Amino acid sequence: MSAKPKQTDPSPHSAAAQMQAREREYQQLQQNNQPPQHLLRNCINAFWTGGLICLIAQGVQQLLLSYAGFNEQTVGAPTSAIMIVLAIILTALGVYDRISQFAGAGSAVPITGFANTMSSAAMEYRSEGFVLGVGGNMFKVAGPVIVFGAVSGFVVAIIKVLILELGGAGL
Amino acid sequence: MSVNLAGRQTWLFNPAPLLLGTGSVAGKREGEGPLASDFDVIHKDPYLGQKSFEMAEQKFIEEACNLAVRWAGVGRDEINLHFSGDLQNQITSSSFTARSLSIPYFGLFGACSTSVESMQLAALAAAGGGAKLALASSGSHTNAVEKQFRYPNEYGSQKNETTQITVTGAGAAVIAAPDFLPAPPAGQIRITSATVGRIVDLNVTDPFNMGAAMAPAACDTLLTHFKERGVRPDYYDLILTGDLGRVGSNLLVDLLTNAGVFIPEKQLNDAGKMIFSAEPKNLAGGSGCGCMAVTACGHIRREIARGRLQKVLLVATGALLSPLTTQQQESIPGIAHAISWEVF
Incomplete structure (x- = not known):
């Protein structure tokens, strides 16, 4: 909301105040009409499908x-x-x-989910050619995972080194 | 000249331009839905034998236009103006269709409201003397839209119950000047009025809940239409909103109730709810330019011909967002355009 000009008149009848009231009222309406979230069902499905994928990998x-x-x-x-x-x-x-629509995180977290992000992007942009299409877009979904995986790995490694060094020096 | 301005946003056409012919072409999921028997053509192949989804979308619009011209019983070279829009970047599907049709062309972008927007402008041109015959078309392709607005099609993301599925399909309508036919046949559909919508944005930011983003605009346009045309909601046999889906439709009813307007359930429906069955796999329903286009040009036209409907108000809603504005956390501006089809 920072783009909107600051309203100098704080009276409840000003246009901005009325708009805010309408937005709040609408948020309430949306909450009343929110479809059920099925959080527990999704968690259970993710748990057993993720486990099943790992079980298959164990069999392999x-x-x-x-x-x-x-x-x-x-x-x-x-x-x-x-x-x-x-x-x-x-x-x-x-x-x-289709499996993912049912399984959610169960099929996204194992390595199969990562393979899906890469291959789906590669397939999608095949029509734009091999170099700029497949090559340029293959990491479109997987890219952020790699970037933040590497960054968080680096941060955790630094913390580990610091704790070990401090622990070794201090105790 | 047969256009009169009523209030600020409403055009009354008297004598009214004629809806000469319509064409509707739908995809596989639509062809398995409850309206399947009312579409002119159903394509099972999402590629339509083309190399990409984008080229397939263009073929959908092109086929709908050619069908509408054929149903109208006129020659393509007699048509003076073509208004068209879709959801591609730079509305290429429409422009490339216009390239093959070679009818003088205006490209439009009103997101999913383009279906009615194009008909409004075609009716205005036909009623105002700017065109003897005008063609209005719009279409969308679920795979092309997913690719542009969301994730790759085969990417496994879990979609929640407020998400709507873009309709694969296109609709087109040929609209003629009021005096085009010396003796219009009985049951001739006429375009009697149109209300141009204003943008309404109540700060909805979730791109997976577009029904909620568009419902306030639909409410605003409906209230304006009733007031400026001076009719009550029960004047119409059916008020059909474009693609609010299940979530947005419920919100519209609540918004109208808060504004003191009550529309009986059987007189208010939504193309996004009608086009797919209510199974969970279809989530909150349909959306996209093609949603209202195929429902109006396929199903509604046939319902009027069957005599089940006489007066219909079509209110197509659009969410004017782009993937860029979503990532920049802008809210979603909604718009709704209304047009009335009547048989005297």
């Missing part, structure tokens, strides 16, 4: 350990890669967004 990991000759140290990367490829296939088939 066990298969790789048992049949593909990987050990505990090396199995992480191929497991992630398989989950990413599965998510991209589901995105390309137009299924992943």
Whole structure:
């Protein structure tokens, strides 16, 4: 509201005061007409679908350990890669967004969600060409995740170093 | 000249211009909805055989225009003016359609209110002597709009219950000067009045609740129309708002009630509520330029022909936001334009 000029007349009959009253009244109307939020249902769905995705990944990991000759140290990367490829296939088939409408954070938080952001953007901008379309827009949704993931990782690492150094010096 | 100004915002047309023909082309989801049998053409393929959603949208508008011209029984080269709009950046779908139609052209942007805005201007031109025949068209494409205003289509974001789904489809209407037909047939639809809306902004900032952003504008235009035309709400068999959806429609009823106006439930409906079934997957209903365009040019025109409706007021609502203004945390200005279709 900072763009609006300051009103010098504070009387309740001034135009600005009337407008504010109308806005407040309308906010009240909106609250009365708000559709139900289903917070608990969404949380439960996110919990079990997210868990299911992790369970599938665990199964993939066990298969790789048992049949593909990987050990505990090396199995992480191929497991992630398989989950990413599965998510991209589901995105390309137009299924992943439907799963997400049901699962919410359950399908957004695991690595499959990240694969979906990248591949959906890449598909969307294919019509604008490979370089400026796919290349230029692929990180459109995933970009902020990477930026703030890196920034928060850096901040947490600094805090950890400081605490360890102070702890080591002081105690 | 048959235009009279009533009050500040309302045009009364007497004699009234004629709605000669309409065309409506809808997409897959609309074609599975309750109004499916009233659309001229339903396309299951969102690409329409084109390379991009944007090119498909252009084909939707083009096909609707050609159908309207054919239903009107006139030649494309007889049409003097073409008003059209859509939701693309720089309204390219409309301009590219105009490129292939080669009818003298005005491009409009009124967001989802463009459907009625284009008809108002076409009627004004036809009634005022500026055109013998004028074509009004508008359309939208859900995938093209998601791409421009929201996220990539296949991106998995959970949409809440206030979100509306953009209609894939286009509608067009050919409007003729009052004296174009020497003896208009019985059941000829005439455009008798139009009220041009003002922007109303009650500081709604949520782009996933556009019904709430537009409802105050719809209320303002309705109250103005009743006052300036000097009619009561029950003059109309149906007052159809454009795309308020389930949330916005309830708010409109509350706003009208607060203003002391009561419209019975069966006389007030919303194209966004009608076009899709009430299943949860359709969220709060439809929106977009195509919503009112296909509902009016497809369903309402046929309801009038069936004799179920005689006097209809179409009130198309628009949320005049862009992705940029949303990110800059501006509120959403709403607008609503009204036009009346009547059979004498």
